[in-house]
Amino acid sequence: MSSPYLPDLAPVADNLFLSSLVALLPLVTVFVTLGVLRWRAHWAGLAALAVSLVVAVAVYGMPAGLAGLSATQGAVFGLFPIMWIVVSAIWFYELTVRSGRFLDLRAVIDRISDDPRIQAILIAFCFGGMLEALAGFGAPLAITGVMLLAVGFSRMRAAVSVLVANTAPVAFGAIATPIITAGALTGIDYEHIGSIVGRQTPFIAVVVPLFLCLLVDGRRGLKQCWPIATVIGVVFAVTQFVAANYISVELTDIISALAGLAVAVVMLRFWRPDGTAEARQRLLTERREEESDGSVEDADAGAGGAADTTARELTSTRTLMALFPYLLVIVVFSVAKLWTPVSDFLGSTDLSFPWPGLDGNVLTAEGDVSTATVYGFPWLSSPGTLLLLTGVIVAAVYRVSPAEAARAYWENLVKMRYSILTVAAVLSLAYVMNQSGQTITVGHWIAGAGAAFAFFAPVLGWLGTAVTGSDTSANALFATLQQTAATQANLDPALMVASNTSGGVVGKLVSPQNLTIVATAVGLAGRESEILRKVMWWSLGMLTAICVINGLQATVLQWMLP
Numbered sequence: 358m359s360s361p362y363l364p365d366l367a368p369v370a371d372n373l374f375l376s377s378l379v380a381l382l383p384l385v386t387v388f389v390t391l392g393v394l395r396w397r398a399h400w401a402g403l404a405a406l407a408v409s410l411v412v413a414v415a416v417y418g419m420p421a422g423l424a425g426l427s428a429t430q431g432a433v434f435g436l437f438p439i440m441w442i443v444v445s446a447i448w449f450y451e452l453t454v455r456s457g458r459f460l461d462l463r464a465v466i467d468r469i470s471d472d473p474r475i476q477a478i479l480i481a482f483c484f485g486g487m488l489e490a491l492a493g494f495g496a497p498l499a500i501t502g503v504m505l506l507a508v509g510f511s512r513m514r515a516a517v518s519v520l521v522a523n524t525a526p527v528a529f530g531a532i533a534t535p536i537i538t539a540g541a542l543t544g545i546d547y548e549h550i551g552s553i554v555g556r557q558t559p560f561i562a563v564v565v566p567l568f569l570c571l572l573v574d575g576r577r578g579l580k581q582c583w584p585i586a587t588v589i590g591v592v593f594a595v596t597q598f599v600a601a602n603y604i605s606v607e608l609t610d611i612i613s614a615l616a617g618l619a620v621a622v623v624m625l626r627f628w629r630p631d632g633t634a635e636a637r638q639r640l641l642t643e644r645r646e647e648e649s650d651g652s653v654e655d656a657d658a659g660a661g662g663a664a665d666t667t668a669r670e671l672t673s674t675r676t677l678m679a680l681f682p683y684l685l686v687i688v689v690f691s692v693a694k695l696w697t698p699v700s701d702f703l704g705s706t707d708l709s710f711p712w713p714g715l716d717g718n719v720l721t722a723e724g725d726v727s728t729a730t731v732y733g734f735p736w737l738s739s740p741g742t743l744l745l746l747t748g749v750i751v752a753a754v755y756r757v758s759p760a761e762a763a764r765a766y767w768e769n770l771v772k773m774r775y776s777i778l779t780v781a782a783v784l785s786l787a788y789v790m791n792q793s794g795q796t797i798t799v800g801h802w803i804a805g806a807g808a809a810f811a812f813f814a815p816v817l818g819w820l821g822t823a824v825t826g827s828d829t830s831a832n833a834l835f836a837t838l839q840q841t842a843a844t845q846a847n848l849d850p851a852l853m854v855a856s857n858t859s860g861g862v863v864g865k866l867v868s869p870q871n872l873t874i875v876a877t878a879v880g881l882a883g884r885e886s887e888i889l890r891k892v893m894w895w896s897l898g899m900l901t902a903i904c905v906i907n908g909l910q911a912t913v914l915q916w917m918l919p
Contacts, residue, residue, distance in 0.1 A: 359420075363720045364794025366801055368417050377802035379416055380795035383409035383786055384824065387869055391886040392893065398873050398885035399775045402782030409786050413793035424789055426715040430732055431788030435781040435870075437734070439495065439826070441741035443776075443874050444769060446499040449748040450878075451765045453682055456755035461679035463507045464671050470625050472633040473508060473640050474573045474582045478566045478589055480504045481522035483617040486593070487687065489523060489530040490610030495826070496740055497523055498871060499878040509640050510573075511647045512879040517891050518572050520866045520875055524899060525562035525593070527828050527862040528554045529601070529609040531694075531740070535828040535858050536606055539836040545851050548606050552919045553855035555601025555609065557906055558862060559594035561899055562613075566590040568895065574636050581630045588624055593617040602919065608695075682751045689747050693738070703738035710734065715792075722797050729792060776877040779885075780826075783869045787825045796824065800835050804842030811846075812908035814839060814853045815860025819900050826870030828861035848911055852918060856907040863903065866896040 369376040383405045390401035406428065413419040413427075453459045466476055481501045488497035498519050505515035528535060529551070536554060540547025566586035570578040579586075596616040600609040671679075692699050709731050711717070716730040736742065752762045770777075790796045799820065806813050817839065821831025835857050843853035865871050872885040881888065910917050 359718075361718045361720050361726070362419055362423055363724060364419075364722050364792075364797065365417060366722055366794060366798050368794075368798075373798065373802045373805065376416075377799045379412060380790070380798040382412055383790060383795070384820075387783075387786075388867075388889075391869065391872075392889050395886040397775070397883045398869060398876070399779040399782060401886075402779045402786065402869055406782050406786045406789070409789040409793075409795065412795060413789050417793045417795065419793045423715060423718060424793060426712060427719075427788045427792045428785040430712045430715060430730070431785035432781040433732065434788070435784030436777065438739040438741055439784065439870065440773075440777050440780050441739060442744065443495050443499055443741075443780075443877070444766075444773060445741040445744035445748065446496040447503070447773070447878055448766050448769050449682065449686075449744050449751065450500060450503045451769060452748055452752050452755065452757055452762060455761060455765060456757050458679055458682075458755060459507055461671065461675050462504070465676055465679050466504075466508055468671065469622060470629075471637065472582070472630055473510065473636050474570050474578045475585060475621070475625070475630065476508050477505065477510075477518050477522075477569045477573045478586060479618065479621055480508070481519045482566055482569060483589070483593070483614050483621065484683075485519060485522050486526035486610050486614035486617070489526040490608075490614065495871060495874040496744065498875045502875050502878040506879055509637065509644055511640065511643045512881050513647070513884075513888070513891070514573065514640070514643070516875045516879050516881055516888050518569055520871065520888070520892050521568055521572060521895050522565060523865060523871075524862050525558050525565055525597070526610045526614070527865055528558050528858045529597075529606065530828065533607045533609065535832050535861065538829050539832040539854050539858060543836050543840045543850070543854055545840070545854060549851055549919065550855050550858070551606030551609070552602045553852055554858050555598050555606075556910070556917055556919070557855065557859040557903065559597045560902065560906055561862070562594040562597055563587075563590040566593075574632075574639070577632065578636060581632045581636075584628065585621065585624055585630065589617045589621050592620045611691075678755075681754060682747070685747055685750060686744070689743055690740070693743055700738075706735075706737040708734040708736065719792050722794060722801075727792065729788075772882075773877050776873045776882055779873040780870050783824075783826065783873075787830070790824065796821070797838065800838045801842075804838060804845075807846050808848070809908075810842055811848055811853070811856075811911035812904050814842075814856040815900060815903045815907050818857035818860030818862075819864035819896075821857070822861035822864030823868050826865065826868040828858060828865070831861040831864065832857055849918065852907070852911055856903070859903050859907065860900060863896050863899040866892040 367373045367376045369379050386405040386408045387401055390396040390404055410424050413424045414421050485497040485501040501519045502515050536551045537547045539550055566589045570582045570586050593613045596613040597609055600612045694700055712730045712732050719727045719730055721727050800817050803813050803817055817835045818831050821835050822828050836854050839853040839857045840850040843850040872888050876882050876885045
């Protein structure tokens, strides 16, 4: 019987730097094929997967069979739970469109504010933050993306806006799963890690609403809407800090999102921005040009939301029915995640399977048997299943026939076939890189910066999330490495572990998985490379800010830490 595979951290000339350059080739392949060569996302993902397999076998010496099995485990994980969540989220939205209620939702949003710049903040940042808190894993991108389409945004502007907005809330997403994961792996109290994250990500939360004003309407939008953008950003950030440090790490995003929505509603009773009509007209003109130039594959997707609703009469019943699906989502996920008897029951149904031929045959860099070769199957507790069940209730209430609901689901599956392939390829890539040792090689190289590591530690979180599309997965990859590197460099281990989470939140913008999810949701499948080029600099800019904040907190601003 052959011995288990032990990753070699420096397989190229026993040199960590050279080995890291080789280990980065799959990621370079992704960004070059997407951002430079402008390949379709599924071809870019498959090309990067092929490169990762070659590197794993030819450079790291991983048996080809194990490398192939790692890829299959990643592909299955990409299908369930990741794409299971996304397909359910888009089907959930499609039910509201086919029932005719989505126009009522737009009218409700217009009642709060008919200014598209403010709508972007309310939908993508506040409501998206609440969805991130409850569901995560791409569902907020899919749902808020189509909601922005409903209020008249062009597809590209909607995609970029929701990606930039889905940053600050990510660290505490899915009831703080990334932070809880980091605590479980390192042995550091997760509430302590969360309190540090709550002293880093609020700096991003403050400026994200201002960024959205810029993205929606340029400098004009920033000049006209900065007061409410600033108020929402500050309230969200302060609440995030208070909740993470003094109330509940798990509930941080829910409390922050509700606080942001509440202050917006109150402020809009006394203040309105200038230039609303002009901003709406510019967006609608852009939307019509986008639909007419043949650059989108499905001109009907989301178009139902672009109609004029100014003359639409909203009774209390119609208002309640328009909001019903999203209120139901909040109720269902709150009960499932926060009510202990229900959450315990759902968790008890989770299944796990040692991956055949792989489990027990792969070691970690420390020589321990890897636990990553066990596949978790949360068939009932998955956000995708909860969204599916919620959608069934919505279909019944909206009187969408079972046949029509089933047809909508099948049509979405067909439309998303390339997106499903992309995510399966990207997760296969991530698993091959992780289990062969490529990811850990890069991590150890960055950790070798010594005391300066404090300034570079968030890059690991960014890298992990960019590869896997998940801040939770980034912490699973690098949390213990951050802890070890911090101890060697005489830095605070809790701070470095927290910085991995904080850095990961801005890596979601450039993850091929999330690019595919949002592109599919807004009808831009195949144009992921264009979206990547538009969000890359936003991601790198916010990453730089996180790195500076972390470096300063490790040195001259230690008083900021708990």
